[in-house]
Amino acid sequence: MSLQKIVLEQFVKTYHQPTLREISSLTGIQITRVFRLMNGMTMKLDEYEIFRNLLDKNSDEFESSLQKLLHFGHYLPKGLSDDLKSLTERKLRLLNYNTANFDPKVLS
Amino acid sequence: MKHGLLLIERVIIESLARGPKTIHTIIQDTGLGSSLVTNVLAFMLYKNFIRFNGQSYYIDKETLEDLCNGVESSQSLKKEIKELFDSLVNVFFNTNNKLESTQLKVKKFWLGSGDELVLRSHLRNLEDFFVQLDKRPKVGQERHCLGEKRVFCWGLSDYKTLINECVKI
Numbered sequence: 001m002s003l004q005k006i007v008l009e010q011f012v013k014t015y016h017q018p019t020l021r022e023i024s025s026l027t028g029i030q031i032t033r034v035f036r037l038m039n040g041m042t043m044k045l046d047e048y049e050i051f052r053n054l055l056d057k058n059s060d061e062f063e064s065s066l067q068k069l070l071h072f073g074h075y076l077p078k079g080l081s082d083d084l085k086s087l088t089e090r091k092l093r094l095l096n097y098n099t100a101n102f103d104p105k106v107l108s
Numbered sequence: 109m110k111h112g113l114l115l116i117e118r119v120i121i122e123s124l125a126r127g128p129k130t131i132h133t134i135i136q137d138t139g140l141g142s143s144l145v146t147n148v149l150a151f152m153l154y155k156n157f158i159r160f161n162g163q164s165y166y167i168d169k170e171t172l173e174d175l176c177n178g179v180e181s182s183q184s185l186k187k188e189i190k191e192l193f194d195s196l197v198n199v200f201f202n203t204n205n206k207l208e209s210t211q212l213k214v215k216k217f218w219l220g221s222g223d224e225l226v227l228r229s230h231l232r233n234l235e236d237f238f239v240q241l242d243k244r245p246k247v248g249q250e251r252h253c254l255g256e257k258r259v260f261c262w263g264l265s266d267y268k269t270l271i272n273e274c275v276k277i
Contacts, residue, residue: 102147104154
């Protein structure tokens with residue numbers, strides 16, 4: 001799979017199936033150009049970087065939240081840690097159901 | 109299951125509880141995507157929640173009773189209601205795809221004792237209406253898709269109680 005296809009697929013998943021207008025507003029790329037890119041036209045390097053940077057930014061924000069959580073570590077109250085554990089397990093189960101290479105043994 | 113059933117797992121069990129079904133019928137009944145249904149069924153087979161006779165998926169009577177006990181436990185119901193509420197709020201606030209069939213209203217108000225009686229009587233009427241709906245003859249009802257069911261939520265509490273619950277960690 002080409003790098004362009006991978007980055008676009010990741011982008012669509014990360015931003016929950018955005019519309020062409022939303023992608024255009026997030027990336028600053030004209031909507032007609034977005035339409036062409038989504039339909040397989042080859043991306044310019046600067047366009048690839050815009051998509052990549054938005055994905056990295058989202059990943060950084062998530063890591064930052066994760067770091068804050070790890071900072072509290074074992075001091076999380078039981079109620080909160082139980083809620084987070086349950087929510088994480090359930091969301092991961094849903095994520096696993098949505099992946100093409102689903103493996104039932106991975107789920108708890 | 110340790111962390112309770114997901115809504116998608118629950119709806120597939122509800123569908124199979126109405127009788128054995130092929131994968132195609134489950135997809136039609138629930139309105140879920142085919143790859144999702146395939147994966148959930150694979151997981152449920154792996155966990156021995158359901159069986160497959162080469163053509164249809166089904167649930168044993170004993171397994172169904174065990175599942176129903178688990179599914180209707182208060183913790184499981186709590187998770188289901190939370191998941192339904194989350195979905196309702198997300199669907200309602202999804203500005204790209206406003207659905208006419210989805211409504212969500214939350215009101216905060218002061219209530220005198222007389223008005224409280226009126227409100228409780230309205231709630232009681234609503235409950236009676238739903239009981240009557242359940243009692244209506246089920247002619248052709250079995251053919252209706254599970255995914256076509258409507259979901260209605262209602263509740264009443266004190267603002268203070270809800271705020272204090274929010275503060276708890």
